[in-house]
Amino acid sequence: MPKLNKYYYKFLIGLLFLLSCEDIGKGYNWRGETPPGFSRRFGTQGYDYGWNAAHSPFDDGIIVVGTRSPQINGQTDLWAIKTNARGLVEWHKSFGGDGNEDGYDVIATSDGGFLFVGHTWSFGNEQQVYAVKTDFHGNTMWEKTYGGGMWDVGEAVIEIKGGGYVIAGHSNSPGISSGNTDVYLIKIDQEGNMIWQKGHGNPAFPNHEWAYDIIQLPDEGFLAVGSRNRYSQGSKNGLVLRTDKEGKLLWEKEFLEEGQMEETIYSILNTNNGNYYICSTANSLAEPGVYQPKIAKMDMEGNIDWQRSFAANGKSYHRFSAAETEKGDIVLVGSSGRQVATGYDEDAFMVRIDDKGNIIWSYAYGTYDNDDWGWSVFETAQNNLVFVGSTKSFGASLFDIYLVGTNAEGISQ
Numbered sequence: 001m002p003k004l005n006k007y008y009y010k011f012l013i014g015l016l017f018l019l020s021c022e023d024i025g026k027g028y029n030w031r032g033e034t035p036p037g038f039s040r041r042f043g044t045q046g047y048d049y050g051w052n053a054a055h056s057p058f059d060d061g062i063i064v065v066g067t068r069s070p071q072i073n074g075q076t077d078l079w080a081i082k083t084n085a086r087g088l089v090e091w092h093k094s095f096g097g098d099g100n101e102d103g104y105d106v107i108a109t110s111d112g113g114f115l116f117v118g119h120t121w122s123f124g125n126e127q128q129v130y131a132v133k134t135d136f137h138g139n140t141m142w143e144k145t146y147g148g149g150m151w152d153v154g155e156a157v158i159e160i161k162g163g164g165y166v167i168a169g170h171s172n173s174p175g176i177s178s179g180n181t182d183v184y185l186i187k188i189d190q191e192g193n194m195i196w197q198k199g200h201g202n203p204a205f206p207n208h209e210w211a212y213d214i215i216q217l218p219d220e221g222f223l224a225v226g227s228r229n230r231y232s233q234g235s236k237n238g239l240v241l242r243t244d245k246e247g248k249l250l251w252e253k254e255f256l257e258e259g260q261m262e263e264t265i266y267s268i269l270n271t272n273n274g275n276y277y278i279c280s281t282a283n284s285l286a287e288p289g290v291y292q293p294k295i296a297k298m299d300m301e302g303n304i305d306w307q308r309s310f311a312a313n314g315k316s317y318h319r320f321s322a323a324e325t326e327k328g329d330i331v332l333v334g335s336s337g338r339q340v341a342t343g344y345d346e347d348a349f350m351v352r353i354d355d356k357g358n359i360i361w362s363y364a365y366g367t368y369d370n371d372d373w374g375w376s377v378f379e380t381a382q383n384n385l386v387f388v389g390s391t392k393s394f395g396a397s398l399f400d401i402y403l404v405g406t407n408a409e410g411i412s413q
């Protein structure tokens with residue numbers, strides 16, 4: 001596979017957007033050096049996207065999940081790539097059938113293997129939630145589909161206390177949803193057998209609901225996050241659902257601000273000091289074409305302590321998400337665009353904030369004249385940072401998977 005470290009790489013100028021009245025990149029200058037750390041791309045001839053990555057604790061490596069399209073506008077497969085701690089490929093495998101597949105989340109499981117989730121058009125009825133369990137070497141242990149007769153997608157998966165897994169996503173299949181797209185939660189055992197499934201929506205109004213992330217709480221219940229679109233009844237709002245351990249809804253909360261057009265919560269995390277944070281993508285009537293990241297600190301009852309938006313120049317197809325660090329800080333990853341001499345350029349970025357929302361540092365990654373996206377980030381056991389996304393830079397054919405590793409200060413080393 002081609003590797004980015006054979007290309008001359010520069011950190012880009014700090015992001016020109018605001019937190020309250022301060023620039024995220026305030027005081028930041030061009031770095032200019034070639035970092036001795038790693039940045040990699042993995043791709044085929046077609047469109048290849050990196051949607052998520054996780055730490056592999058058994059060997060301190062990295063497991064990446066995304067979408068592989070070997071031919072331009074051809075069939076897509078769920079693509080899994082296992083690397084060592086430096087991002088060098090140890091194995092890669094594609095999963096799926098004759099239709100299209102996407103892989104949206106991956107976890108390293110307690111038995112030493114990996115679990116991938118997404119969706120498939122190859123098996124079952126229409127679009128189904130797709131889950132693939134492998135051993136440490138990527139050999140398939142089982143693959144399963146879940147859903148009904150319409151469109152079902154798995155966006156996130158967690159391993160839960162006592163064994164088994166819970167998948168969060170969305171469904172508009174009869175018998176699961178209320179008639180429109182609803183939040184879809186599925187509990188499965190270690191062999192992939194379904195224990196229960198729940199759809200959560202609002203049948204009284206023509207709304208749609210989606211879930212994009214989920215965590216388990218100390219009482220073994222769950223907090224799931226996503227969005228609700230009220231269409232003619234209002235805007236698209238961030239949505240938080242709390243359930244018991246059987247997936248029964250306990251409460252839900254929407255986040256609506258004056259002038260808001262759209263908000264979608266893409267990640268929820270709980271830090272070692274017991275705080276909960278949600279990270280969303282939002283835009284407003286004031287700038288309808290601009291999407292910005294927002295971080296909110298929340299208790300387990302959905303009450304907001306504080307929230308802050310960051311003035312990035314994102315687009316509707318960008319996503320912002322966050323991860324916790326051992327220190328209790330938050331690292332935000334995303335994409336931001338800017339006009340350059342050659343046209344419009346999109347850069348991946350990371351921003352590290354403390355537990356009060358104050359910026360510690362921010363950096364952009366990619367090249368000056370091609371598009372680079374950041375999608376998901378995590379901290380390693382050595383407190384280094386790894387993010388995955390997609391890139392058109394560094395000799396990519398169309399879009400390739402983009403994997404970058406840095407130290408705790410956001411600098412490749």
